[in-house]
Amino acid sequence: GAVVSQHPSRVICKSGTSVKIECRSLDFQATTMFWYRQFPKQSLMLMATSNEGSKATYEQGVEKDKFLINHASLTLSTLTVTSAHPEDSSFYICSATTGRTEAFFGQGTRLTVV
Amino acid sequence: GDSVTQMEGPVTLSEEAFLTINCTYTATGYPSLFWYVQYPGEGLQLLLKATKADDKGSNKGFEATYRKETTSFHLEKGSVQVSDSAVYFCALSRGWNNNDMRFGAGTRLTVKP
Numbered sequence: 001g002a003v004v005s006q007h008p009s010r011v012i013c014k015s016g017t018s019v020k021i022e023c024r025s026l027d028f029q030a031t032t033m034f035w036y037r038q039f040p041k042q043s044l045m046l047m048a049t050s051n052e053g054s055k056a057t058y059e060q061g062v063e064k065d066k067f068l069i070n071h072a073s074l075t076l077s078t079l080t081v082t083s084a085h086p087e088d089s090s091f092y093i094c095s096a097t098t099g100r101t102e103a104f105f106g107q108g109t110r111l112t113v114v
Numbered sequence: 115g116d117s118v119t120q121m122e123g124p125v126t127l128s129e130e131a132f133l134t135i136n137c138t139y140t141a142t143g144y145p146s147l148f149w150y151v152q153y154p155g156e157g158l159q160l161l162l163k164a165t166k167a168d169d170k171g172s173n174k175g176f177e178a179t180y181r182k183e184t185t186s187f188h189l190e191k192g193s194v195q196v197s198d199s200a201v202y203f204c205a206l207s208r209g210w211n212n213n214d215m216r217f218g219a220g221t222r223l224t225v226k227p
Contacts, residue, residue: 006157034215043203043217044158093157103215105150107157 002028004096006106013084013113021079021109023094029074030096034103035067038091050077084113116141120204120218127194127225135189135221137178137204145206147171147180147187152201152220161189161202194225 003026013019023033032051036044048064050056050071058064066088068080077096081088089112097103121136139145146165150158162171167182176191187204204218 041220041222043219046215049214102160102163104160105158110155 002026002096002101002104004030004094004104004106006092006094006109008109009107010110011112013111015085015113016083018080018082019084019111021081021092021094021111023077023079023096023106025075025096025104028096028098028101030077031074031099032097032103033071033077034095034097035069035077035079036093036095038093038108040091044093047079081111084111086113089113116145116206116208116216118204118206118216118218121221122219123221123223125221125223127223129196129225129227130193131225133189133191133194133198133223135202135204135223137187137189137218139185139187139204139206141185141206141208143208144182145208147178148205148207148215149176149178149187149189150203150205150217152203154200158203194223196225196227199223199225 005024007022035047038044047062048056048058050069052071052074056069071077093108095103095105117140119138148163149161151161162173164171164180170179178187178189201220201222203220205215207215
């Protein structure tokens with residue numbers, strides 16, 4: 001299957017700083033990428049949908065100014081957690097699709113804010 | 115809105131036991147149904163899927179049949195192995211691909227030797 005790579009896989013940052021997470025489709029062009037958040041022992045919650053070259057669509061309750069999403073190319077989307085706080089600590093997962101096939105998931109990024 | 119309800123875990127089985135993880139869904143239209151597996155510290159891997167009623171998805175000894183009449187997509191395996199220990203997520207998508215997905219809460223399976 002197609003490969004989606006997330007980087008970093010783990011990150012620890014200080015409260016108040018910003019963290020950028022990258023999601024790359026390695027062997028296909030992803031017109032659409034999705035960002036999910038997973039709390040411990042809970043399911044994935046869709047945060048936002050991003051289409052290449054346009055603004056992301058955020059799910060209800062997700063602060064777009066806090067979780068900045070950029071999908072500037074067909075192989076890269078980034079999620080920036082701005083002014084991170086301990087409650088932002090979570091597992092963030094992206095998925096990517098060409099729009100004509102199923103979406104493929106990255107391996108996830110565990111963010112810990114201290 | 116669309117949703118997925120999954121059997122709560124954790125589930126603990128002995129090696130070679132039979133596995134069933136129940137999953138039911140609520141959706142308008144005809145969603146596609148999926149099972150994903152998440153191993154410790156990793157992302158999600160697609161295990162199997164079914165795109166229309168009566169389809170059976172299968173992979174690595176796991177099976178699930180899309181039952182429209184009971185709105186279910188139960189996961190089964192005849193003989194589990196220790197390596198099957200993971201969290202299993204049932205999910206649906208409104209389209210034929212897995213855009214705009216809704217996930218169940220996940221079921222943690224532990225298989226003991």
